[in-house]
Amino acid sequence: MQLFNTHKELIYEAVEALSSRNFNSVYIEDIKDYSDEEKESGLKAFQLRFNTDFTDLSVKTDEWVGEEVSPFLQTGLGIRYPVIDEQTLINNAKKSSNSWKNIDIEERAGILTEVLERLKDRFFELANATMHTTGQGFTMAFQSSGPHSCDRALEAIAMGFHEIKRFPEQIKIDKTSGNFSYSLKKTWKPIPRGISLVIACSTFPVWNSIPAIFANLITGNPVIVKPHPKAVLPLAIVVSEIRQVLKESGLKTETVQLACDTSANPITTKLAENPEIKIVDYTGNTKFGNYIEQLDKITFTEKGAVNPVIIDSTKDIESLIQNLAFSLLLYSKQMCTSPQNIYIPADGIKIKDGNVSFDDFTDRLQIAVNSIYEKKWGPSVMGCIQNDKTLKSVKEISMSLGKKILDNGSFKMPEYDSARTQSLKILAVDSGKQEVFQREIFGPMVFIVKTENTDKSIELALRGVNQFGAITCLVFCTDFMKSKEIEEKFNNAFVPVSFNFSGQAFVNLHTAFSDLHVSGGNLSGNASIVDPGYITRRFIWIGNRFML
Amino acid sequence: MQLFNTHKELIYEAVEALSSRNFNSVYIEDIKDYSDEEKESGLKAFQLRFNTDFTDLSVKTDEWVGEEVSPFLQTGLGIRYPVIDEQTLINNAKKSSNSWKNIDIEERAGILTEVLERLKDRFFELANATMHTTGQGFTMAFQSSGPHSCDRALEAIAMGFHEIKRFPEQIKIDKTSGNFSYSLKKTWKPIPRGISLVIACSTFPVWNSIPAIFANLITGNPVIVKPHPKAVLPLAIVVSEIRQVLKESGLKTETVQLACDTSANPITTKLAENPEIKIVDYTGNTKFGNYIEQLDKITFTEKGAVNPVIIDSTKDIESLIQNLAFSLLLYSKQMCTSPQNIYIPADGIKIKDGNVSFDDFTDRLQIAVNSIYEKKWGPSVMGCIQNDKTLKSVKEISMSLGKKILDNGSFKMPEYDSARTQSLKILAVDSGKQEVFQREIFGPMVFIVKTENTDKSIELALRGVNQFGAITCLVFCTDFMKSKEIEEKFNNAFVPVSFNFSGQAFVNLHTAFSDLHVSGGNLSGNASIVDPGYITRRFIWIGNRFML
Structure with a gap:
């Protein structure tokens, strides 16, 4: 209970923020607010790991892979x-489940918040680990695996705390009916579903997994974390930190385990299909996600997405272009929230004093994109391509399918001569060429689709959304009624819309406590981080009755 | 908004009761509190319906069935x-969906509560309609379709109101990062999933369906109610009342429709499989329930159950026997909550001064059951068997499979010479005969299983629970540690336990606002009336963002 007392203010404030939906960043995202010592010791901690065995998990084994x-x-x-x-993973999880389930929700919340507070001191170690496994630029790697991940984890703790506190632990009921009366004690217990499996991806190993890990833990379920074999370190750090706090609290470290495998010998399906696994969280490609969803388990998925941009009109075309260029470039379009298809009417974009023609727009976008590459901080925005497969699939797309706007091959990453980079490819296509743009391309490839008019843009974007799912939709429109129509149509397809973003507000970014990440209502996934169902489906309310 | 203002106190109190879990019966369950005039006019309203067409739904059609x-x-x-x-049902629902979705949650709550307040004046009409379709005795028919149903519906309204009020409709966020600052308006909208289908059963047509109907409506989804062709009238009354209030509120009556069919020409699977149907609620047999669950939709099921009774020890054997006899007899064991398998150790039940032997217990239970038949109010407790199939399956069970404790055929129902009745059959069997008792028998058939000891009782009961699901579990045990063990084991199988019930507290009865009905965690169904997930899965939270 000591850890709960230490952190209770933080926890109560987080619960409050859930319903206010206000900006509630507990973990500071601005690198400038951290000291050089922190940065350096984080880097050193990371570098010390090269060519060593990761022993921080304190598990016994004869087999080591990497x-x-x-x-x-x-x-x-x-x-x-x-x-x-x-089988050992499952057995360990089973053995640990009672001790974790039987402690108070306060104690669980205290322990889990303590983990976040300790991770805070390892943000730069996590940043380097993330950078050198995912290919994210340093700032993104820092924010995504550090403060943003901890905020999301805290959100899961808060939602879990709130849901489990929803019903009283016990009450006494006195009932009289006619001449009869009796008293009952009733108790309500949130019984965890059972052993959970969290399957991580290679691009955002921590950010996408940590809400699930913490959602499972706060609701009392032991967790097996299955990292992508190419992006283990960031999660290994998180899991070892949780195990350390569990150990210090006198609890079983096997409550959280890391399930490492190799590309040659994957164990994901074996684990997912094991009947003892009751909950599966998954982030990754659509095909495997569909397989996960059809398992007879509680599943939470985040799969592929084809995120549209609809441009109808704007008050500030330059600001639009700058904002869009940055969103397209962020982490070389390896974000699940990255826009892919930009729909623009053939007769251009309405502005205050006239029109920006289609060609003028593509020219200006190309210039804006190129100018970011030339900025000192530019290459870090793009980062690297996580793997060769992504690189190959982007390279393979023929620019003869439409009008080439940009196609420049790799770019120079300062300080890293061997970096796996690929500059953004932009192809303009006519709306008739649906076979070209109505598909998901993961990585730096964007289509600008020339449509008859905005109504057609809406129609085509919706078709993509319904076929492949979407996590975001970015719309530029100054017409109130048209905006209303777009909002309604996309919302009815369970896609949230961001309108007229400019400056430092980017469609790619979903803020903890405020924005829900993935609606859970379209093909991009059935999970919504962190809506109430993200928590409540991980346990079952049981009400016992005792005659007094 | 007028109706919300009229009922808002009722609604707010109901929301409060959700979290207190206290007894909160808004609709009076004691028939004695109603006047003779009410009873008579209800009976008359029912009788006037004989051999007429039910025109209260005001729909145009050339085809009438019954x-x-x-x-x-x-x-x-x-x-x-x-x-x-x-197709017309679907088209109608589609046409009505916008108007219903777009009104405020307050207005929806007001309208739905008004429906309940009006149904209150028709409790006796509903009682007769329920009695003469389901076979329930008068008191049960009155309570189950009247006050208890309205309490459950109010609970669904309250949970929906609470969940939809969870997030603000909109907020303004000002964010500064570095030298940049911007303002966003964020909105949160609970978008209904779409057209819903509620498939009712023939034994509790209103009680089991009305929470689903109201849960769908409060969250903005149009509803198609598919009654069992043999138990239409109670639901027809409810649906026509909803349509009437919708009409008076200037809304589309097609928001709720009744989908009538015949046993020869059922339309349930056609409706359930229609891609426009997004949510399916189902109460009925396990086989069809499993089919519903595997549809790629949001499904809520309540299926079969084999509810166990474990008797280890008691402070008051006579009270135990009286309580158990009544629970076994209620509506001739056609309740999803009725106990079926009674597990008793071979060396009897521990009491204060010794033991009640197995044979002594079966003798006394048989006497207690018989004495209820002989009471003036007895036959009404049992009521009738709803259909011939149930009757046949109970009759067919050979009493030579074990030791016959009771097998008396039909019994006389006062005033109804032709009533379809069947007295409770009780068979004592050894624990080895699992093929006899490890199955669901819907209707008046009970097995008393002689086990080696209470540990074996627990083991066998759990096996049944894991194989067929259970909604209730009744335990008599005076040993604290043994009780704890039983509680934990059954709770871990997601089955709630009722301990040492006596007097007027019956395991069959789940109280609105206090008891959750079905845990949703075992094979008896995935719905839990009314837990938060019963509401939240019917809509999707969408957060839009607007640059200011």
Whole structure:
């Protein structure tokens, strides 16, 4: 209970923020607010791991594996992780489940918040680990695996705390009917579903997994974390930190385990299909996500998405272009929230004093994109391509399918001569060429679709949304009634819309406590981080009755 | 908004009761509190319906069907209901969806509560309609379709109101990062999933359906109610009342529709599989329930159950026997909450000064059951068997499979010479005969299983629970540690336990606002009336963002 007392103000404030939906960033996202010492010691901690075995998990095994390759260095990190076979993982989880389930929700919340407070001191170690496994630029790697991840985890703790506190633990009921009366004690217990599996992806290993890990833990379920074999380190740090706090609290470290495998010998489906696994969280490609969803379990998925941009009109075309260019470039379009298809009417974009023609727009967008590459901070915005498969699939797209706007191959990453980079390819196509743009391209490829008019843009974008799912939709429109119509149509397809973004507000970014990430209502996934269902489906309310 | 203002105190109190879990019966369940005039006019309203067409729904059709037969009279009621083809039902629902979705949650809550307040004046009409379609005795028919149903519906309204009020409709966020600052308006909208289908059963047509109907409506979804062709009238009354209030409120009556069919020409699967149907609620047999659950839709099911009773020890054997006898007899064991398998150790039940032997217990239970038949109010407790299939399946069970404790055929129902009745059959079997008792028998058949000891009782009961699901579990045990163990084991199988019930507290009865009905965690169904997930899965939270 001590840890709850230490952190209770933080927890209560987080619960409050859930319903206010206000900006509630507990963990500071601005790198400038951190000291040089912090940065340096984080880097050093990361570098010390090269060519060593990751022993912080304190597990016994004879088998160690590791195949991480830095997309910046294109050399292996040489870090090896302990392998535990599937049945041992399950047995360990089973053995740990009672002790974790039986402690108070306050104690669980205290322990989990303590983990976040400790991770805070390792943000720069996490940043380097993330950078050199995912290919994210340094700032994004810092924010996504550090403060933003901890905010999301805290949100999951808060939602769990709120939901489990919803019903009283027990009450006494006196009932009289006619001449009869009796008293009952009633109790309500949130019973955890059972062992959970969190399957992470290679691009956002921590950000996408940590809400699930913490949602499972706060509701009392043991967790097996299955990292992508190419992006283990960031999660290994998180899992070892949780285990450390569990150990210090006198609880079983096996409440959270890391399930390492190799690309050659994957264990994901074996684990997912194990009947003891009751909950599966998954982030990754649509095909595997569909397989996960059809398992007879509680599943939470985030799959592929084709996110549209509809441009009808704007008050400030330059601001639009700058904002859009940045959104397209962020992490080389390897974000699930990145826009892909930009729909623009053939007769251009309405502005205050006239029109920006289609060609004028593509010219200006191309210039804006190129100018970011030339900025000192530009390459870091794009970062590297996480893996060769993504690179290859983007390279393979023929620019003869439409009008080439941009296609420049790789770009120079300062300080990293061997970095796996690919500059953004932009292709303009006619709306008739649906086979070209109505598909998901993960990585730096964008289509600008020339449509008859905005109504047609809406129609085509909706068709993509219904076929592939979407996590975001960015709309530029100054007409009130048209905006209303777009909002309604996309909302009815369960896609949220961001209108007229400019400056430092980017459609790619979803803020913890305020924005829900993925609606859960379209093909991009059935999870919504962190809506109430993200928590409540992980346990069952049981009401016992005792005659007094 | 007028109706919300009229009922807002009721609604706010109901929301409060959700979290207190206290007894909150808004609609009076004691028949004695109603006047003779109310009873008589309800009976008259019902009788006036014989051999007429049910025109209160005000739908146009050329086809009218009806095949209801009173289990008390075993003659047809002669009431015909309008048939609307599947596509028209869907089209109507689609056309009505916008108007219903777009009104405020307050207005929806007001309208739905008004419906309940009006149904209050028709409780006795509903009681007779329910009695003569389901076979329930008068008191149960009154309570189940009247006050208890309205309490459950109010609970669904309150939970919906609470969940939809969880997030603000809009907020303004000002964010500064570095030298940049901007303002966003964020809105949160609960978008209804779409057209919903509620498939009712023949034994509790209103009680089991009305929470789903109201849960769908409060969250903005149009509803198609598919009654069982043998139990239409109670739901027809409810649906026509909703439509009437919708009409008076200037809204589309097609927001709620009744989908009548015949046993020869069922339309349930056609409707359930229609891609426009997004939510399906179902109460009925396990086989069809499993089919519903595997549809790629949001589904809520309540299926079969094998509810166990474990008797280890008691402070008051006579009270135990009286309480258990009543629970077994209620509506001739056609309740989803009725106990079926009674597990008793071979060396009897521990009491204060010794033991009640197994044979002594079966003797006394048989006497207690028989004495209820002989009471003036007895036959009404049992009521009739809803249909011939149930009757046949109970009759067919051979009593030579074990030791016959009771097998008396039909019994006399006062005033109804032709009533379809069957007295409770009780068979004592050894624990080895699992093929006899490890199955669901819907209707008046009970097994008393002689086990080695209470540990074996627990083991066998859990096996049944895991194989067939259970909604209730009744336990008699005076040993604190043993009780704890049983509680934990059954709770871990997601089954709630009722301990040492006596007097007027019956395991069969789940109280609105206090008890959750079905845990949603075992094979008896995935719905829990009314837990938060019963509401939140019916809509999707969408957050739009607007640059200011």
